[in-house]
Amino acid sequence: GAGVSQSPRYKVAKRGQDVALRCDPISGHVSLFWYQQALGQGPEFLTYFQNEAQLDKSGLPSDRFFAERPEGSVSTLKIQRTQQEDSAVYLCASSLVLLAGYEQYFGPGTRLTVT
Amino acid sequence: ILNVEQSPQSLHVQEGDSTNFTCSFPSSNFYALHWYRWETAKSPEALFVMTLNGDEKKKGRISATLNTKEGYSYLYIKGSQPEDSATYLCAFGNEKLTFGTGTRLTIIP
Numbered sequence: 001g002a003g004v005s006q007s008p009r010y011k012v013a014k015r016g017q018d019v020a021l022r023c024d025p026i027s028g029h030v031s032l033f034w035y036q037q038a039l040g041q042g043p044e045f046l047t048y049f050q051n052e053a054q055l056d057k058s059g060l061p062s063d064r065f066f067a068e069r070p071e072g073s074v075s076t077l078k079i080q081r082t083q084q085e086d087s088a089v090y091l092c093a094s095s096l097v098l099l100a101g102y103e104q105y106f107g108p109g110t111r112l113t114v115t
Numbered sequence: 116i117l118n119v120e121q122s123p124q125s126l127h128v129q130e131g132d133s134t135n136f137t138c139s140f141p142s143s144n145f146y147a148l149h150w151y152r153w154e155t156a157k158s159p160e161a162l163f164v165m166t167l168n169g170d171e172k173k174k175g176r177i178s179a180t181l182n183t184k185e186g187y188s189y190l191y192i193k194g195s196q197p198e199d200s201a202t203y204l205c206a207f208g209n210e211k212l213t214f215g216t217g218t219r220l221t222i223i224p
Contacts, residue, residue, distance in 0.1 A: 003158060033211065042119070042204060042214030056211060091159070100146035100209035101166040106159040 002026065004107035006092050012113045013082045021077045021110045025094030032075050033104060034067055035091040043091055049075065050098045082114045117141055119207050121215035128195045129223050135191040136218040138205030142186035146209035150179055150190055153217070154201045162190075162203075195222045 005024045035043035045059040051072035069075040093104040128134045153159040163172040168183040176193045200222045206212035
């Protein structure tokens with residue numbers, strides 16, 4: 001079946017622009033996660049949802065970052081007034097249930113470059 | 116702050132040789148340990164999720180062990196093939212995962 005998809009795959013933004021990154025999870029998956037991977041680092045947690053409820057947004061680096069999942073399926077990560085330090089790969093993952101020990105299935109990521 | 120460490124950072128292995136690498140994590144409040152395989156320009160691929168001390172899991176030529184009391188997991192690859200070249204990530208946690216920085220494996224034909 002279809003896996004997690006993300007769009008766009010690559011995004012170049014000028015400093016100060018707003019960007020929106022989309023994630024389509026696996027159909028029927030309750031949980032959705034966003035991670036940020038800076039160059040040379042492992043992915044770092046940003047936020048997660050159970051259905052449409054955002055249960056934890058403790059990893060969002062600033063109030064310029066905003067995530068939503070209004071219908072409990074597709075999610076969008078929005079970054080306002082992008083800065084160079086926002087350059088990273090943004091990974092989305094989905095999981096059937098929100099429990100430890102369940103696999104998180106990842107999309108291919110969106111590589112954001114802020115110039 | 117959870118600290119997940121992987122070693123080595125990178126590894127070159129001759130085709131046909133076996134290899135292994137390590138993930139260390141906090142030994143208290145253990146939930147689950149995940150291993151992922153990530154090839155460039157592709158999605159990270161889930162290899163194993165391990166939840167019990169002493170767990171051993173196997174998928175083809177790849178296997179993993181878990182020691183929650185001392186806080187480490189080993190990933191083994193037997194008879195390396197060029198298609199095994201990738202970055203191997205481990206991640207620790209309950210819902211939200213804390214990742215190591217990965218071991219970059221290159222198989223030399």
